[in-house]
Amino acid sequence: MSPAVKYTLGRLGLFVLIFVLLLPLPLNILVRAMIALLVSAILSYFLLSDWRNQxxxxxxxxxxxxxEEKERLRAALAGDEDAAAAGDRATVQEPTDAEPATADEKK
Structure with missing residues (x-):
């Protein structure tokens, strides 16, 4: 699982846990949500530091x-053939004597 997904689910889980723990208190739902958000943010700073770093x-x-890809593309657009060749996804095969690549080469 991606570190970003783990961290996001961890933050969401802490928020839900704190919110559920605040349900018995006679508070407005928005006040509970704000308290849960604040407490979960503080707890996640300490409890989820490894996932945040990852x-x-x-x-x-x-x-x-x-x-790096942006610099390679800029170099290729500026005329650097090595940079252009480094980014080619399809490999170009040279035609052999037995089978020419195009009809023009047959002439």
Whole structure:
């Protein structure tokens, strides 16, 4: 499971748990929700720190990959053929003597 999903479900679970614990108190539902939100945020800071750090590392890695791909695309658009070839998803095979690639090569 993704660290972002684990952290999000953990935060949501803490909120629901605190909200359910506040149900017996004679408070307005919005006041209960605000208290549950505040307490769950404080608890998640301490209890879910490992998952938060893992999520941060995952997001940093994705950001790094996007930045590298952006720079590669800019270099390819500027005319750098090595950068353009590095991003090709389909490999181009050279035609063999037995089978030419196009009809123009047969002439």
């Amino acid at each position: 999520m941060g590392e995952q997001l940093a890695g994705a950001s790094t990959r996007r930045s």
